[in-house]
Amino acid sequence: MATKKKKKSTAAENEIITLTNVCKAYSTGAPALKDVNLRINRGEFVFIVGDSGSGKSTLIKLLLRELTITSGYINVMGYDLSKIRHRKIPKFRRNLGVVFQDFRLLKDRNVYENVAFAQRVIQKSNKEIKRNVPSILAVVGLAGKYKAKPRQLSGGEQQRVALARALVNQPTVLLADEPTGNLDPTNSWEIMKLLDQINQNGTTVIVVTHNREIVNAMKKRVVTLRKGVIISDEEEGEYIDED
Numbered sequence: 001m002a003t004k005k006k007k008k009s010t011a012a013e014n015e016i017i018t019l020t021n022v023c024k025a026y027s028t029g030a031p032a033l034k035d036v037n038l039r040i041n042r043g044e045f046v047f048i049v050g051d052s053g054s055g056k057s058t059l060i061k062l063l064l065r066e067l068t069i070t071s072g073y074i075n076v077m078g079y080d081l082s083k084i085r086h087r088k089i090p091k092f093r094r095n096l097g098v099v100f101q102d103f104r105l106l107k108d109r110n111v112y113e114n115v116a117f118a119q120r121v122i123q124k125s126n127k128e129i130k131r132n133v134p135s136i137l138a139v140v141g142l143a144g145k146y147k148a149k150p151r152q153l154s155g156g157e158q159q160r161v162a163l164a165r166a167l168v169n170q171p172t173v174l175l176a177d178e179p180t181g182n183l184d185p186t187n188s189w190e191i192m193k194l195l196d197q198i199n200q201n202g203t204t205v206i207v208v209t210h211n212r213e214i215v216n217a218m219k220k221r222v223v224t225l226r227k228g229v230i231i232s233d234e235e236e237g238e239y240i241d242e243d
């Protein structure tokens with residue numbers, strides 16, 4: 001046997017997401033995730049792909065601690081999510097940004113308020129909010145749209161507001177569940193380029209998508225789910241066809 005060179009502590013420090021033998025069963029139907037093993041390091045960009053019903057959203061919800069696992073082990077940013085106390089969950093979520101397919105903006109609030117809201121939730125001062133909100137809106141290319149209501153914006157612009165809201169609290173990990181599912185190809189590329197840029201700045205980014213063209217062009221790590229099982233996990237991977 002070769003001598004053990006690997007320093008265990010280093011691996012653990014870099015690892016920001018760990019799933020070991022994770023199963024998730026809902027009360028009805030076949031298990032949504034079966035024996036999932038996944039390790040993601042700090043600063044990685046990972047695509048999660050797979051057919052509808054393969055368990056992608058279930059995985060995102062487990063990472064958010066919106067759902068709990070049925071068996072196995074899950075750790076996100078040092079939090080053991082099957083053991084975390086309820087009162088600790090808000091603090092845990094503070095370091096997570098989330099973006100969904102359907103934007104989920106507050107319809108009666110303008111762009112500025114939609115983003116400021118995320119800062120108010122974590123009790124940022126008005127002074128900080130006035131500094132942080134314009135700066136993040138500039139990052140997503142929405143300087144000058146502060147006063148628009150969501151209905152006055154295109155889908156691409158609405159998703160950029162959602163992205164700004166997810167980023168304004170400077171999360172360690174950004175989770176996006178089909179963020180381009182309602183967007184045309186041009187806007188889809190804009191959003192993916194922003195996600196890439198956010199990742200270059202150090203945020204760990206996990207993106208569920210069906211966009212084959214973008215996945216194949218971006219040359220990132222690709223994890224493929226099929227019927228609740230990881231069937232492939234490739235660096236610089238490609239979108240795998242069913243059968």
Ligand code: ADP
Pocket residue numbers: 026027028029031032050051052053054055056057058059
């Ligand atoms: P995907 O996001 O890849 O389309 P999901 O994670 O949403 O897949 O769903 C995985 C499987 O779990 C599917 O068979 C789906 O029908 C089932 N499922 C999802 N949510 C629930 C739920 N709340 N109750 C029961 N079954 C569910």
Ligand code: MG
Pocket residue numbers: 056057058
């Ligand atoms: Mg889904």
